[in-house]
Every structure is written in structure tokens, then in C-alpha cells.
Amino acid sequence: MSLLTVEQVTSGYGDMEVLHDVSIEVKPEEIVTIIGPNGAGKSTLMKTIFGLLKPKAGQIKFTDHEISGLSPDRIVRLGMAYVPQVENVFPSLTVRENLQMGAFIRSDDFSDRINEMFDLFPVLGRRGRQQVGKMSGGERQMVAMARALMLNPHLILLDEPSAALAPNLAEVIFERIAAVNDTGVAILIVEQNAKQSLSLSDRGYVLAGGRNRFTETGEKLLANEEIGQLYLGG
Numbered sequence: 001m002s003l004l005t006v007e008q009v010t011s012g013y014g015d016m017e018v019l020h021d022v023s024i025e026v027k028p029e030e031i032v033t034i035i036g037p038n039g040a041g042k043s044t045l046m047k048t049i050f051g052l053l054k055p056k057a058g059q060i061k062f063t064d065h066e067i068s069g070l071s072p073d074r075i076v077r078l079g080m081a082y083v084p085q086v087e088n089v090f091p092s093l094t095v096r097e098n099l100q101m102g103a104f105i106r107s108d109d110f111s112d113r114i115n116e117m118f119d120l121f122p123v124l125g126r127r128g129r130q131q132v133g134k135m136s137g138g139e140r141q142m143v144a145m146a147r148a149l150m151l152n153p154h155l156i157l158l159d160e161p162s163a164a165l166a167p168n169l170a171e172v173i174f175e176r177i178a179a180v181n182d183t184g185v186a187i188l189i190v191e192q193n194a195k196q197s198l199s200l201s202d203r204g205y206v207l208a209g210g211r212n213r214f215t216e217t218g219e220k221l222l223a224n225e226e227i228g229q230l231y232l233g234g
């Protein structure tokens with residue numbers, strides 16, 4: 001059974017094609033990482049899956065639905081969440097207000113969900129009233145993930161969650177990602193520098209020049225010499 005299936009997708013900006021025949025799959029409750037150099041098309045793939053870009057060819061299936069061509073707004077309602085690489089929080093709002101924004105389509109009482117997020121990210125629980133723009137990069141990343149989780153998604157897309165973080169902070173983020181996954185949420189991560197991410201992953205893909213290059217278990221990708229030299233810093 002598959003949660004997300006991207007099949008031979010071609011996508012890009014205007015006339016410029018960035019992704020060529022890209023295929024990936026995420027099963028329920030899996031962690032899958034896509035690695036690849038800067039400019040490989042990783043963020044473009046995330047934006048295409050989430051409906052921010054319309055694929056020129058190929059199919060994207062999520063749960064039982066064909067979603068290529070649907071708007072992000074529709075895709076969110078099917079149970080997918082997306083944390084972009086940049087501008088993924090509301091800096092002028094507090095932590096709690098950011099989480100409330102994440103629940104924008106919920107009309108029920110979501111205070112329990114906020115408390116669950118504070119359990120999952122204890123650092124945030126102590127800072128509910130802090131303005132997010134004044135927090136560290138690692139804390140902001142946690143706010144972004146917690147916001148995206150407010151709607152109880154089946155799948156969350158994380159675009160370079162550890163980018164620009166010091167190694168010890170990146171480790172904290174990956175621990176939290178594993179904790180999120182333990183609650184039953186499948187996770188698709190893209191990373192430029194991906195040792196930690198691959199070691200958590202059930203499977204990994206290498207994207208280069210907008211095309212699939214390798215598909216393997218996270219472990220096997222980590223052990224692959226060519227990939228090590230090209231993408232994992234030797």
C-alpha cells in the first residue's frame with residue numbers, strides 16, 4: 001500500500017522544465033529522504049507535490065486521490081502538510097498564535113492539539129507567548145513543524161529542516177522528526193547534506209539534474225561509496 005506515489009512527473013517554472021520523469025513513493029508511517037545537490041530540483045518536487053506548481057506530465061496520487069492539478073488548499077484537506085525551506089513561520093506572531101494559524105480550517109476546539117504539540121516539542125511549551133521572530137533557527141523550525149502538524153496530517157513534507165543549523169541543533173531537530181514519526185505521521189524530507197536524515201529513513205532517493213539517480217534503503221545509500229563522495233561529504 002502506498003500513501004504518496006509520484007509517477008514520472010515533469011515540472012518546472014514557465015517553459016523551464018526542472019524535473020524530468022521523477023518517480024518516488026512514500027508508504028504510510030515511513031520516513032523517506034530525498035538527497036541531492038543544490039539546484040537538483042528538490043524544492044521544486046516538494047512544491048509540485050503540494051500543488052504550488054502544476055506538473056506538465058505524470059501523476060501524483062495521495063491516499064486514494066489523484067492530486068496533480070489540485071490546489072494546496074485542497075491537498076491540505078486530504079491530510080498533507082508542507083513546511084517550506086524558507087519563510088515557514090509567522091515571525092511577528094507568538095508560538096501559540098502560529099499554531100492557531102496552522103489550525104485555520106478547524107472549526108472545532110483544537111486546544112488539545114496545541115497541548116499535544118507542546119508535549120512533542122517541550123521547548124515550545126515553555127515559550128507559548130514568545131514572539132517567533134525572536135527565537136533561534138532551531139526553535140523556529142520546531143514552530144514550523146508544529147504548525148504543519150496542527151491538522152493531524154498523514155504526511156508531512158519537510159524541505160531542508162536542518163539547513164543553516166549547527167550540528168547539535170540539527171540533531172535535536174532530527175530527534176523531534178523521529179518523535180513525530182512515532183505518532184504515526186509519514187515524513188518526506190529533502191536535504192542537501194543528509195547523513196542524519198538518511199540514517200533515520202526507511203528509504204532514500206538521490207535526485208540530480210532533476211532526475212532520479214538512485215533509490216535504496218537509507219542504510220544502503222549511506223554505505224554507497226559513490227553517493228558518499230558526491231553527496232555526503234566523502
Ligand SMILES: Nc1ncnc2c1ncn2[C@@H]1O[C@H](COP(=O)(O)OP(=O)(O)O)[C@@H](O)[C@H]1O
Pocket residue numbers: 013016018036037038039040041042043044045
Ligand atoms: N521560482 C523559480 N523560478 C524559476 N526557476 C526556479 C525557481 N525556483 C527554482 N528555480 C530553478 O529550478 C532549479 C531547481 O531549483 P530547486 O528546486 O530550488 O533545487 P534544490 O531545492 O534541489 O536546491 C534551479 O535551476 C533553480 O534555479
Ligand SMILES: [Mg+2]
Pocket residue numbers: 042043044085159160
Ligand atoms: Mg531547495
